[in-house]
Amino acid sequence: MPPPPSAGDAAFTKAERALDRRVHAWLQDAPRTGWKAWAVELAAFTAKQAWACVFGGAMLAVVLAARLWWPGDAALARNDALTLAAIAIQIVMVATRLETLRELRVVVLFHIAGTVMEIFKTEVGSWAYEDAGVLRLGQVPLFSGFMYAAVGSYLVRVYRLFDLRFERYPRQWLTAVVAAAIYVNFFGHHYVTDLRWPITAVVVVVFGRCVMHFRVFRRQLRMPLLCAFGLVAVFIWFAENISTWSHAWTYPDQAEGWHPVSASKLGAWFLLMIISVVLVAWVYPPRPTTGQGTESSGSWHPVTVLSRPDEPAPSGCSWHHRGTCPD
Numbered sequence: 001m002p003p004p005p006s007a008g009d010a011a012f013t014k015a016e017r018a019l020d021r022r023v024h025a026w027l028q029d030a031p032r033t034g035w036k037a038w039a040v041e042l043a044a045f046t047a048k049q050a051w052a053c054v055f056g057g058a059m060l061a062v063v064l065a066a067r068l069w070w071p072g073d074a075a076l077a078r079n080d081a082l083t084l085a086a087i088a089i090q091i092v093m094v095a096t097r098l099e100t101l102r103e104l105r106v107v108v109l110f111h112i113a114g115t116v117m118e119i120f121k122t123e124v125g126s127w128a129y130e131d132a133g134v135l136r137l138g139q140v141p142l143f144s145g146f147m148y149a150a151v152g153s154y155l156v157r158v159y160r161l162f163d164l165r166f167e168r169y170p171r172q173w174l175t176a177v178v179a180a181a182i183y184v185n186f187f188g189h190h191y192v193t194d195l196r197w198p199i200t201a202v203v204v205v206v207f208g209r210c211v212m213h214f215r216v217f218r219r220q221l222r223m224p225l226l227c228a229f230g231l232v233a234v235f236i237w238f239a240e241n242i243s244t245w246s247h248a249w250t251y252p253d254q255a256e257g258w259h260p261v262s263a264s265k266l267g268a269w270f271l272l273m274i275i276s277v278v279l280v281a282w283v284y285p286p287r288p289t290t291g292q293g294t295e296s297s298g299s300w301h302p303v304t305v306l307s308r309p310d311e312p313a314p315s316g317c318s319w320h321h322r323g324t325c326p327d
Contacts, residue, residue: 060239082143083143086146121186207274241261
């Protein structure tokens with residue numbers, strides 16, 4: 001395991017630093033108390049989440065656009081067009097330094113792990129893609145791997161943007177064992193007993209005491225890590241519904257007509273988050289909480305405010321936690 005990154009390693013990219021300076025200049029006189037202060041925090045939280053989702057959002061927009069406007073008789077198959085668009089998005093992300101080369105390693109890992117699972121799952125009939133196109137492996141068009149890569153991109157970016165820190169994070173070898181069990185079960189449950197519920201129980205035990213700390217604008221908040229996993233799983237499920245409506249892929253029960261994806265899929269996406277976090281930890285080892293006001297009271301709350309409402313953000317670094325501002 002590589003040593004934990006320094007503050008600069010987890011800081012904004014050059015493009016994000018420039019954007020941060022502009023946002024700070026715009027918000028430096030924003031109210032510090034009352035509902036307006038909370039409105040500013042909500043706006044900052046929403047903007048940072050959207051910025052973290054830029055890869056996934058671009059992919060989802062392309063999938064939706066192809067569903068609405070791609071001609072059925074086009075010389076280039078829609079699946080091939082989606083693959084080429086996904087490659088272009090990835091190139092732009094790296095070329096514009098919205099993603100670092102270090103983070104690209106995680107994105108590639110997500111791509112490989114996702115594509116391997118896609119090949120297996122389509123072979124056993126868990127879901128299906130259109131047959132058209134030549135940019136594919138077996139029954140799987142190559143754009144599918146980028147859908148998993150989008151999850152990896154989100155996680156590595158949200159780590160930087162919110163300066164994530166963790167209280168009582170489990171030992172990383174233990175999280176790796178749990179993630180491996182989840183991945184193997186995605187394949188093995190087709191042949192032996194499905195162990196997803198026992199594994200989910202293990203996940204709750206292993207991660208149940210872990211609390212995630214994150215800074216928005218002026219406030220530093222905390223949330224149980226399991227709650228964060230669940231919220232991300234819900235948003236992935238919504239994206240999955242948009243994708244299946246767009247015929248990016250279909251489940252067997254959608255063959256006769258589209259309907260919302262079963263809510264049972266939330267469990268699978270929740271477990272996928274464990275694999276995702278372990279892969280991200282390869283690039284950004286989880287950092288412990290540091291500094292005054294970051295200790296937990298021991299009580300469970302979905303979201304807890306740690307910094308004072310009138311506590312200013314570090315000068316010139318409005319979206320960063322203290323100590324992680326770029327030079």
